[in-house]
Amino acid sequence: MFFWATYLVSLQLHIAYCWAFSCYKTESSPGFTLPGDYLLAGQFALHADCLQVRHRPQVTQCDRPGSFNGHGYHLFQAMRFSVEEINNSTALLPTISLGYELYDVCSESSNVYATLRVLAEQETSHVEMQRDLHNYSSKVVAFIGPDNTDHTVTTAALLGPFLMPLISYEASSVMLSTKRQYPSFLRTIPSDKYQVEVMVLLLQSFGWVWISLIGSYGDYGQLGVRALEELATAQGICIAFKDIVPFSAQVGDLGMQQMMHRLAQARTTVIVVFSNRHLARVFFRSVVLANLTGKVWIASEDWSISTYITEVPGIQDIGTVLGVAIKQRLVPGLKEFEESYIKAVKDAPRPCPEGSWCSSNQLCTECHAFTTHSMPMLGAFSMSAAYNVYKAVYAVAHGLHQLLGCTSETCSKGPVYPWQLLQQIYKVNFLLHKDTVAFDDSGDPLGDYDIIAWDWNGPQWTFEVIGSASASLSPVQLDINKTKIQWHGKKNQAPESVCSRDCLEGHHRVVVGSHHCCFECMPCEAGTFLNKSVIQSGEQRAQQGLTDSAEEKEESGLGILELDAQQIFTSASLAEKKNGHLREAPLASHARHLHTPVVRSAGGRLCFLMLGSLAAGSCSLYGFFGEPTELTCLLRQPLFSLGFAIFLSCLTIRSFQLVIIFKFSTKVPAFYHTWAQNHGAGLFVIVSSTIHLLVCLIWLAVWTPLPTREYQRFPHLVILECTEINSVGFLLAFTHNTLLSISTFACSYLGKELPENYNEAKCVIFSLLLSFISWIVFFTMSSIYQGRYLPAAYMMAGLTTLSGGFSGYFLPKCYVILCRPDLNNKEHFQASILDYTRRSVST
Ligand SMILES: *[C@@H]1O[C@H](CO)[C@@H](O)[C@H](O)[C@H]1NC(C)=O
Ligand SMILES: *[C@@H]1O[C@H](CO)[C@@H](O)[C@H](O)[C@H]1NC(C)=O
Ligand SMILES: *[C@@H]1O[C@H](CO)[C@@H](O)[C@H](O)[C@H]1NC(C)=O
Ligand SMILES: *[C@@H]1O[C@H](CO)[C@@H](O)[C@H](O)[C@H]1NC(C)=O
Ligand SMILES: *[C@@H]1O[C@H](CO)[C@@H](O)[C@H](O)[C@H]1NC(C)=O
Numbered sequence: 092m093f094f095w096a097t098y099l100v101s102l103q104l105h106i107a108y109c110w111a112f113s114c115y116k117t118e119s120s121p122g123f124t125l126p127g128d129y130l131l132a133g134q135f136a137l138h139a140d141c142l143q144v145r146h147r148p149q150v151t152q153c154d155r156p157g158s159f160n161g162h163g164y165h166l167f168q169a170m171r172f173s174v175e176e177i178n179n180s181t182a183l184l185p186t187i188s189l190g191y192e193l194y195d196v197c198s199e200s201s202n203v204y205a206t207l208r209v210l211a212e213q214e215t216s217h218v219e220m221q222r223d224l225h226n227y228s229s230k231v232v233a234f235i236g237p238d239n240t241d242h243t244v245t246t247a248a249l250l251g252p253f254l255m256p257l258i259s260y261e262a263s264s265v266m267l268s269t270k271r272q273y274p275s276f277l278r279t280i281p282s283d284k285y286q287v288e289v290m291v292l293l294l295q296s297f298g299w300v301w302i303s304l305i306g307s308y309g310d311y312g313q314l315g316v317r318a319l320e321e322l323a324t325a326q327g328i329c330i331a332f333k334d335i336v337p338f339s340a341q342v343g344d345l346g347m348q349q350m351m352h353r354l355a356q357a358r359t360t361v362i363v364v365f366s367n368r369h370l371a372r373v374f375f376r377s378v379v380l381a382n383l384t385g386k387v388w389i390a391s392e393d394w395s396i397s398t399y400i401t402e403v404p405g406i407q408d409i410g411t412v413l414g415v416a417i418k419q420r421l422v423p424g425l426k427e428f429e430e431s432y433i434k435a436v437k438d439a440p441r442p443c444p445e446g447s448w449c450s451s452n453q454l455c456t457e458c459h460a461f462t463t464h465s466m467p468m469l470g471a472f473s474m475s476a477a478y479n480v481y482k483a484v485y486a487v488a489h490g491l492h493q494l495l496g497c498t499s500e501t502c503s504k505g506p507v508y509p510w511q512l513l514q515q516i517y518k519v520n521f522l523l524h525k526d527t528v529a530f531d532d533s534g535d536p537l538g539d540y541d542i543i544a545w546d547w548n549g550p551q552w553t554f555e556v557i558g559s560a561s562a563s564l565s566p567v568q569l570d571i572n573k574t575k576i577q578w579h580g581k582k583n584q585a586p587e588s589v590c591s592r593d594c595l596e597g598h599h600r601v602v603v604g605s606h607h608c609c610f611e612c613m614p615c616e617a618g619t620f621l622n623k624s625v626i627q628s629g630e631q632r633a634q635q636g637l638t639d640s641a642e643e644k645e646e647s648g649l650g651i652l653e654l655d656a657q658q659i660f661t662s663a664s665l666a667e668k669k670n671g672h673l674r675e676a677p678l679a680s681h682a683r684h685l686h687t688p689v690v691r692s693a694g695g696r697l698c699f700l701m702l703g704s705l706a707a708g709s710c711s712l713y714g715f716f717g718e719p720t721e722l723t724c725l726l727r728q729p730l731f732s733l734g735f736a737i738f739l740s741c742l743t744i745r746s747f748q749l750v751i752i753f754k755f756s757t758k759v760p761a762f763y764h765t766w767a768q769n770h771g772a773g774l775f776v777i778v779s780s781t782i783h784l785l786v787c788l789i790w791l792a793v794w795t796p797l798p799t800r801e802y803q804r805f806p807h808l809v810i811l812e813c814t815e816i817n818s819v820g821f822l823l824a825f826t827h828n829t830l831l832s833i834s835t836f837a838c839s840y841l842g843k844e845l846p847e848n849y850n851e852a853k854c855v856i857f858s859l860l861l862s863f864i865s866w867i868v869f870f871t872m873s874s875i876y877q878g879r880y881l882p883a884a885y886m887m888a889g890l891t892t893l894s895g896g897f898s899g900y901f902l903p904k905c906y907v908i909l910c911r912p913d914l915n916n917k918e919h920f921q922a923s924i925l926d927y928t929r930r931s932v933s934t
C-alpha cells in the first residue's frame with residue numbers, strides 16, 4: 092500500500108514538475124544564484140500577482156511590465172546581503188561558503204513551480220517521495236520564504252514530508268503553528284495569535300465595543316477575522332458587521348459597492364481591517380470612492396505601514412488609522428548593499444534581449460533599470476520585513492554551524508541532511524544586533540509589536556509609534572501613549588464606538604436585538620440594584636437586589652443615620668464627656684482623700700476599679716457612632732457588658748461586706764474571720780469578673796458579631812449594622828448582669844438600717860431601678876421597632892445605666908468630700924456607729 096502511495100505521489104510530482112519545466116526556457120538575471128558549499132533556497136515576490144482567474148494550466152509569467160514589487164525586491168536583497176555577510180564573517184561558519192537559489196514567487200503557480208524545482212533531483216528532474224529520510228539530502232539545505240500565508244501553506248505542505256526546514260519571514264497565520272501538518276515550518280514573524288490579542292487590547296483600551304470587521308480572501312485574512320471575532324466576542328465586544336473582500340474584488344464592482352453600503356449602514360465608528368496588502372488596497376480605493384469618512388481604522392500588520400496602501404489617492408480623508416506593526420528594526424548596511432548591487436548589475440549582460448519573449452522564476456527586468464536615484468525607497472515597513480529575512484538566514488547559519496560542529500577557526504564539511512538541520516534550527520538561541528533569536532516549540536519567535544498611528548501632518552505620509560505590545564510576556568501587555576494620536580475631526584478626541592450609550596444611574600439595560608451592546612435603558616424597580624461588575628463583564632441581565640437609586644439612598648441613608656445619631660447624641664456625648672470629667676473629679680478627689688473615712692467606707696481602693704470599669708463601659712458606647720467596623724462590632728457590646736459587670740460585682744461585695752461587718756461579725760464571728768482573712772471581697776470580684784470575661788469570650792467566639800448590610804428590612808434603605816445583636820451570648824452576659832444586680836439589690840436592702848454614713852441603699856436602689864427601666868424600655872422598643880435609631884436607643888440605655896450607677900453611688904460621696912468636710916472625719920463616723928449600736932441594742 093505504502094509503496095503504491097509513494098509511487099503515485101512521485102508520479103504526480105513528476106508530472107507537475109515536467110509540466111512546469113517544459114514550457115519555459117530557464118534563464119536568470121544576475122543575483123538570483125550564488126554557488127557555495129551549502130545552498131539555501133529563497134522565495135520572494137518580486138512582482139505583483141496577476142489578479143485574474145487563470146484558464147490555462149501555465150505558470151504565471153512574473154516578469155510583466157508594471158508589476159514590479161519594491162517590497163519584495165528589498166527582501167530579496169536582504170537575503171543576498173545576509174548570505175554575503177555570513178560568508179565574510181570569520182566567526183560564523185568559518186571556511187564554509189553559503190550559496191543560494193532565489194525565485195520570484197509572484198503567484199501560487201510560480202510558488203509551486205519554484206518549490207518543486209528546488210526539490211527535484213538534478214539528473215532525473217524527479218521529485219521522489221522518500222521511504223526513509225535518514226539519508227535524504229537535496230540540492231539545498233533550507234528554504235527561506237515564501238512571502239505570504241497562502242503561498243507558505245502550499246510550500247510548507249510540500250516540504251513537510253521531506254522535513255526540509257522552511258523559515259518564513261512574512262507568513263503569520265495561526266494555522267501554520269500546527270506542527271502535525273507543517274512539521275518543518277518555522278518563522279521569524281510572530282504568530283497572528285498575538286496580533287489578535289493585541290488588537291483586542293487596543294479596542295478595549297479605548298472602550299470600543301461596537302465594531303465592524305473586514306478580512307481579505309485567503310488564510311491570512313479569513314483566519315485572522317475568525318480568531319478576532321472569537322476573542323473580541325469573548326471579551327464583550329460586539330461585531331456589528333463582518334465581511335471578506337473577495338479574491339477577485341475590483342474597485343467599483345457591484346460586490347464592493349454593496350460592501351461599502353452595508354459598512355456605512357452598520358454605523359460603527361471603528362472598523363478593523365485584517366487584510367493582506369493587495370486586497371486592502373482594493374478595499375481602500377473603494378472606501379475613498381464611497382466617501383466613507385470619519386472612521387477609525389485598525390490595521391493588521393500586513394498593511395499598517397505599507398506605502399502600497401498610503402499612496403492610494405484620497406486616503407488622507409478616511410479618518411484615523413491605528414495599527415499593529417512588526418517591531419521596527421534595522422538591517423545595518425542593507426541600503427549601501429543595494430546601491431552597490433545597482434552599480435554591479437548595470438554592466439551585466441541582460442538574460443533576455445528586450446522585446447523577446449522569455450520568462451522564468453528568476454528574471455527581473457526592472458532590477459537592471461535602476462539608478463541610485465530611482466531605486467525603490469527602503470521604508471520602515473520593508474526594513475522591518477527585511478530584518479525578518481536577515482534573521483531567518485542567520486538562524487539557518489547558526490543551525491548549520493552547530494550541525495557541522497564548527498569551532499572558531501574551522502568547520503567539517505560533512506553531508507547535511509535536512510531533518511538534522513531542522514533539529515538544530517529549533518535549538519538556536521543567539522543575539523543578533525541585541526535581539527534574541529530563538530523559536531518556541533511551534534517554531535514561532537518571541538514576538539513584539541509596535542502600535543502605530545498614521546500621521547499626515549508633514550508634506551508626506553509618515554507614521555508615529557504610539558506604543559508597543561509585548562507578546563513574549565504572557566498575558567500580552569499593551570502600552571500606549573494616547574496623547575500622541577492625532578484624531579480626525581475638530582475636537583481631536585478619541586471617538587466613541589458603541590451601539591447604545593451607557594444607562595443613567597437608576598436604570599438598567601434591556602437588550603434590543605441580538606447584540607448585547609444594543610440596549611434600551613429602563614428605570615430599575617424599587618428594591619433592586621445593578622451589579623456593576625456583571626455589566627462590565629458584558630452580561631446585562633437585570634439584577635435582583637436594590638436599584639442604583641437605592642444604592643444612592645443607601646449612602647444618604649447612612650448619612651442620615653450617622654447625622655441623626657450624632658444630633659441625638661451630641662448632647663448625650665457632651666454629657667458623656669462631662670461624665671468623663673466628673674469621673675476624673677471623683678477619681679482625683681477619692682485619690683486625694685483615700686484615707687478619709689468616706690472613701691474608706693465607700694470601698695477604698697475598690698473605688699478605682701469601679702470608676703475604671705464605668706469608664707471602660709462608657710468608652711464602648713463610642714462604638715455605636717458611624718459605620719460599624721469589625722473592631723467596633725466586636726467590642727461595643729461585650730466591653731459595655733464587662734465594664735458594667737465589674738462595677739456591679741464591686742457594688743454587691745461592698746454592700747455585702749457592710750452587712751457582714753455590722754450584722755454577722757458579732758453573731759457568727761468565725762465566718763467573719765475566715766472571710767476577712769481570705770480577702771473574700773477581692774476573691775469574689777475576681778471570680779465574678781472572670782466568669783463574665785469567659786462568657787464574653789465565648790460569645791465572641793461562637794456568635795461573632797460582624798459588620799453587615801441589611802437590605803431586606805426596608806425597600807429604600809440599607810441598614811449598616813452588626814450581626815448577632817441579640818445572640819445567646821449577649822443574653823448570657825445580660826443574665827449574669829441581671830443576677831448581679833439582683834444580689835446588689837438584696838444586699839443593699841439587708842443593710843437599709845445601717846448607720847447613715849454607710850447606708851446607700853436608697854442610692855443603689857435608685858440607680859439599679861434606672862438601669863432596669865432603661866433596659867426594659869429598650870427591649871420593648873426593639874421588639875416593635877427595627878429602624879435606624881435602634882443603635883441610638885441601645886446607646887441611650889447603656890448611657891442611662893452607667894450614669895445611674897455613677898451618680899447613685901459616687902456623687903453623694905463627692906458631695907460629702909468636697910462640700911461637707913465636717914462630716915468626713917473619724918469623730919462623726921464613730922458617733923454615728925455608736926448611735927447605730929445603741930439603737931440596735933435597744934430594739
Ligand atoms: C564582504 O567582503 C567584501 C570584501 O571584503 C566586501 O566588499 C563586502 O562589502 C562585504 N560584504 C558584506 C555584506 O559585509
Ligand atoms: C545511510 O547511509 C549510511 C552511510 O552512507 C549507511 O551506512 C546507512 O545504512 C544508510 N541508511 C539507510 C537507512 O539507508
Ligand atoms: C463624494 O464626495 C465628492 C466631493 O465631496 C462628490 O463629488 C462625490 O459625488 C461623492 N461621491 C459619493 C459616492 O457620494
Ligand atoms: C506621550 O506623548 C506626549 C506627546 O508626544 C509626550 O509629551 C509625553 O511625555 C508622552 N508620555 C509618556 C508617558 O511617554
Ligand atoms: C455581583 O456579581 C459578581 C459576579 O457575578 C458577584 O461575585 C457579586 O457577589 C455580585 N454582587 C452583589 C452585590 O450581588
Ligand SMILES: CC(=O)N[C@H]1CO[C@H](CO)[C@@H](O)[C@@H]1O
Nearest residue numbers: 175177178179180186187188
Ligand atoms: C569567507 C568567505 O568564504 N567569503 C566569501 C563569501 O562570498 C563571497 C562572494 O559573495 C566571496 O567572494 C568570499 O570569498
